[in-house]
Amino acid sequence: MACPHLSYRSSANDTEFDHERAYCAVAQQFVQPMRADICNDRYNLAHDEHCELYRES
Amino acid sequence: MSYEQYLAGDPLIITAALTGGVHGKETSQNLPETPEEIGEAAAAVEEAGAAVVHIHARRPNGERSFSTERFQTIDDEIRARTDNIIIQHSTGGTGAPDELRHQPLRTDPPPEMASLDMGPLNRYDHLTSENTRGLVDSLHEEMVERGVKPEMELFNDGHLNELYGLLERREMGDPVYATLIFGGGTLTRPRPRNLLNAVDNLPDGALFNTLGFGRHQLPLTTMGLLLGGHVRVGREDNVYYRDGELATNEQLVARTARIAEELGRPVATPAEARAVLTL
Numbered sequence: 349m350a351c352p353h354l355s356y357r358s359s360a361n362d363t364e365f366d367h368e369r370a371y372c373a374v375a376q377q378f379v380q381p382m383r384a385d386i387c388n389d390r391y392n393l394a395h396d397e398h399c400e401l402y403r404e405s
Numbered sequence: 406m407s408y409e410q411y412l413a414g415d416p417l418i419i420t421a422a423l424t425g426g427v428h429g430k431e432t433s434q435n436l437p438e439t440p441e442e443i444g445e446a447a448a449a450v451e452e453a454g455a456a457v458v459h460i461h462a463r464r465p466n467g468e469r470s471f472s473t474e475r476f477q478t479i480d481d482e483i484r485a486r487t488d489n490i491i492i493q494h495s496t497g498g499t500g501a502p503d504e505l506r507h508q509p510l511r512t513d514p515p516p517e518m519a520s521l522d523m524g525p526l527n528r529y530d531h532l533t534s535e536n537t538r539g540l541v542d543s544l545h546e547e548m549v550e551r552g553v554k555p556e557m558e559l560f561n562d563g564h565l566n567e568l569y570g571l572l573e574r575r576e577m578g579d580p581v582y583a584t585l586i587f588g589g590g591t592l593t594r595p596r597p598r599n600l601l602n603a604v605d606n607l608p609d610g611a612l613f614n615t616l617g618f619g620r621h622q623l624p625l626t627t628m629g630l631l632l633g634g635h636v637r638v639g640r641e642d643n644v645y646y647r648d649g650e651l652a653t654n655e656q657l658v659a660r661t662a663r664i665a666e667e668l669g670r671p672v673a674t675p676a677e678a679r680a681v682l683t684l
Binding site: 356363365367368369370377378379380381382383384385386390391392393397398399400403 | 426427428429430431432434463465466467468469498499500501502505528529530531532
């Protein structure tokens with residue numbers, strides 16, 4: 349299950365993209381692609397184990 | 406390799422790391438992510454003096470991809486837009502299952518080179534890219550089968566020991582090509598004496614490539630070329646041209662080529678690089 353703080357947006361903070369990209373509500377910014385894999389619990393990654401933003405939220 | 410190679414004016418191989426697997430367009434919009442953008446960037450850095458492009462693959466939304474098909478699409482774009490550049494795939498992938506780490510080796514044709522991460526490194530606060538010896542050996546095995554030249558990535562001095570261990574365990578084609586990496590976190594602390602030390606501790610006959618993250622890219626690659634080594638620059642490792650000014654890949658390659666020529670190291674063409682690396 350993906351992180352509850354994750355959403356996909358094409359714009360935020362005066363930045364726009366052609367595709368929707370991973371956005372973190374805790375950090376209030378678009379996240380790095382590697383971090384997006386953690387947000388999505390993709391591969392062998394898990395947001396509740398590997399993301400300090402989720403763990404501290 | 407040594408200062409003697411610098412004095413002899415040995416050609417300098419410039420590798421351009423165009424995209425990387427960590428940050429994306431959230432850093433700056435001109436980071437190449439799509440196959441078309443990566444192909445265009447490869448053509449620009451070839452024109453600027455790069456002999457090798459180091460490639461990571463991304464999904465359409467910029468997130469990481471390890472699929473053979475995505476690497477194939479990127480390679481097709483690169484080959485359509487460049488003359489002769491050497492394609493080097495990344496086999497890195499923090500958190501990715503081992504099977505996915507092999508996928509970039511399975512394009513048709515295979516890449517001429519591929520990275521081989523020599524051991525663990527920390528990511529963020531709660532994550533480690535493990536790069537076990539078992540994975541290193543299995544990736545190397547498949548590289549040998551497919552005729553892919555490994556580019557051994559040494560993220561810290563402990564990975565020098567891992568390189569010696571790999572050489573004891575496995576038959577390695579000459580020359581051994583090792584990238585010495587300097588930066589924060591688990592990486593070797595980016596200081597000039599640490600580059601000297603790493604070069605002094607390389608196996609006999611090994612060629613080296615210097616990689617410095619962020620502001621350390623320019624001084625340490627310049628030092629590396631004076632020590633007779635080769636260099637890697639590009640947006641994967643360094644976002645800025647100078648303080649506060651975002652860079653393009655071709656700007657970073659062109660600056661390195663200009664410095665090398667001024668210092669008496671001619672820049673290697675892809676054909677010359679193939680001869681040096683015995684590809």
